[in-house]
Amino acid sequence: MSLDEHDPGLVGLEAALAALAPMPGRIDRDALLFRAGQLSLRRGRWAWPGVAAALGVVALTLGVVLALRPTPTTVERVVYIRIKEPSPPAPQVREPDVPPPEPKSIAPVATAARQAPMNYLELERQVFRWDMDGMPATLEALSPSGPPLTRDRPFSAPAAPPTFAIFFDLRSLVQ
């Protein structure tokens, strides 16, 4: 679309108008470039405030949950524990040939002694519990060298079976 096609007379006016220079205005070039630089740095300005806001919401939510949490109630329960009744003691058989019965406390010690060697701590515990009166048969049984040599038995003979073992053998027979 050419202007000459419509009105060739307008070409001169068009050229005269185009020769006029627009007023430059009051655009501050330096200020504009400065603001453009500022804008280029402000693109990610919502990143950290967004993170802070999200963490604030999380903290607020946790606080509300903590405040509205029901108080823990103490539940009391009665627990019945069945304890096996100890077996009644075996009737003691008094016979003249049979040595006097040993205290009851020897039973577990003697049994343990027959089954496995007694260590020092267990022996000490038994002594503290039953005193030395309850221990002779046990100690005799535990002695590795057998009964001490006396005038009636000057020589070392084969060790007799421990007294408590006989006692328990008898007791088991009675039962």
Next chain:
Amino acid sequence: MGPELLGRLVDEHGAALVLYARQWCMGAEDVVQDALLKLVTQKPPPVSILPWLYRVVRNAAVSAARAERRRRRHEIAAAARTPVWFAAMEASALDVAAATQALQTLPIEQREIIVAHLWGGLTFEQIAEVAQCSSSTAHRWYIAGLSALRERLRVPCP
């Protein structure tokens, strides 16, 4: 967009953009400056920068004109100090004040197209895109505006 391109846009097209914005509003410099800053923040930058700038300036100037109309008192005071649109040039065949006054009396549709074409360097296709009309309509208004200017400036026919 780098500062070199922005500075070149201000130097080469700033005055024409201000003149274009003055067709609607008084604060033309602010409108152009905002448009240039908006151009800086565009990601990615527009393909055709100049038509994009004219379109943004036009929209902002129209909005600014609406705001000016709402503030009638300020509008009256601003009308009293209408700036001269063109720089005084001794070699020019036209009187600057007369040309400014003649342009101001034209309808906005014709004025807009004359300014965009003569001083902005936009083609009629680009003007049609900016002004949201067809290119033939833009050309028709351009011819009509020039004819009206010729009458008002009393330029003799060759």
